[in-house]
Amino acid sequence: MPPDQAQDFLFQRIREMLSPAASLTDVVSEILHVSNDSAYRRIRNETPLVLQEAKQLCEHFHLSLDQVLNLKRNSVLFENIRIHNQQYSYKKYLTDLIGLVEQVGRFKQIEIIYLTKDLPVFHNFYFRPLIAFRFYFWMKTILQHPDYVTKGIDVNDIPPEIEALSKELTRVYTQIPSIEIWNTEGINSVISQIEFYRDSGLFSSAADIKAVYRAVEETILHLKDQVEYGCKFMPGENHRTKKLNFTLFYNRVVLGDNTILVTTDNVRTAYLNYDVLDYMVTRDETFCKQCAEDLDNLMKRSTVISQTSEKQRNIFFGILLAKIEDRLKKV
Numbered sequence: 001m002p003p004d005q006a007q008d009f010l011f012q013r014i015r016e017m018l019s020p021a022a023s024l025t026d027v028v029s030e031i032l033h034v035s036n037d038s039a040y041r042r043i044r045n046e047t048p049l050v051l052q053e054a055k056q057l058c059e060h061f062h063l064s065l066d067q068v069l070n071l072k073r074n075s076v077l078f079e080n081i082r083i084h085n086q087q088y089s090y091k092k093y094l095t096d097l098i099g100l101v102e103q104v105g106r107f108k109q110i111e112i113i114y115l116t117k118d119l120p121v122f123h124n125f126y127f128r129p130l131i132a133f134r135f136y137f138w139m140k141t142i143l144q145h146p147d148y149v150t151k152g153i154d155v156n157d158i159p160p161e162i163e164a165l166s167k168e169l170t171r172v173y174t175q176i177p178s179i180e181i182w183n184t185e186g187i188n189s190v191i192s193q194i195e196f197y198r199d200s201g202l203f204s205s206a207a208d209i210k211a212v213y214r215a216v217e218e219t220i221l222h223l224k225d226q227v228e229y230g231c232k233f234m235p236g237e238n239h240r241t242k243k244l245n246f247t248l249f250y251n252r253v254v255l256g257d258n259t260i261l262v263t264t265d266n267v268r269t270a271y272l273n274y275d276v277l278d279y280m281v282t283r284d285e286t287f288c289k290q291c292a293e294d295l296d297n298l299m300k301r302s303t304v305i306s307q308t309s310e311k312q313r314n315i316f317f318g319i320l321l322a323k324i325e326d327r328l329k330k331v
Contacts (some may be wrong), residue, residue, distance in 0.1 A: 007049055008045055016266065017267050024043060078282045079282070083143065110263070112177065112261070113260070113295050116180060119186060125170040127219060128156075131158055136151075174242075178245065183254075187324070194327070210328060214328075232246045244307075247304060248304070252302070258272070263292075268285070
């Protein structure tokens with residue numbers, strides 16, 4: 001690709017990733033620490049970008065410079081988001097996710113496809129006992145926070161700020177149109193975590209175990225309502241006031257990874273979740289295109305159970321609820 005075309009391509013990609021209200025000139029001026037006039041000349045290709053400026057822009061927008069230059073390669077550039085360090089707390093993790101979902105919601109054209117092998121993070125925060133359990137699990141087992149080394153589970157012990165942020169994350173997600181691809185195995189991980197802590201003697205009482213299981217059960221029942229009506233809403237909200245924005249596929253073919261593909265105004269971004277909370281992000285066009293094709297093929301082999309296919313919907317949720325009821329009987 002000739003240098004002038006590469007510069008045009010870079011700014012076109014950046015323009016596509018900005019929210020409609022953002023000024024490309026202002027953004028480039030701030031990143032490169034140049035005047036608006038200088039930024040405008042670079043955008044217009046009247047002033048060539050130097051290598052360091054191209055690097056700054058690519059780093060800021062998580063773009064691959066070799067992609068901009070159209071170099072052939074088999075590598076993909078990812079941004080890695082980890083909270084396993086002292087500088088990145090669980091509170092910041094929630095706050096950043098809220099900001100990310102809100103940013104996506106500001107675009108005119110939005111599509112989210114979520115292939116899940118677990119209970120999706122956004123569906124963990126409807127009811128307090130499950131919010132408290134998830135917070136405990138992540139703090140003790142995943143982050144290995146020193147305050148939780150000998151601490152047991154108390155379903156009423158949740159910092160108010162964490163509870164509020166958790167519910168806010170789910171609330172903003174309900175505003176975004178999304179497609180979710182589920183398998184009946186998706187609920188197994190949270191059940192296994194409850195069982196592990198029960199067997200480890202970390203629950204203070206059988207009542208607390210039942211409270212967490214009941215919260216998971218309520219979560220699945222609330223999800224069933226959302227799927228039936230084809231829209232997302234918080235508990236207590238009237239679904240009739242909501243727009244249709246939720247499609248759920250019942251996938252009996254494969255148990256995939258936790259993959260989210262977000263398309264905003266024709267720009268694709270892929271999020272790959274790993275190690276429970278951590279995730280990697282890329283906007284690599286080739287990778288995202290392949291990801292979109294794979295998800296499309298999977299959806300063609302799955303069954304839509306939102307608003308339609310009542311029989312299949314009842315079978316799917318019946319399997320999930322039976323697993324919870326079976327565990328409750330053993331408490």
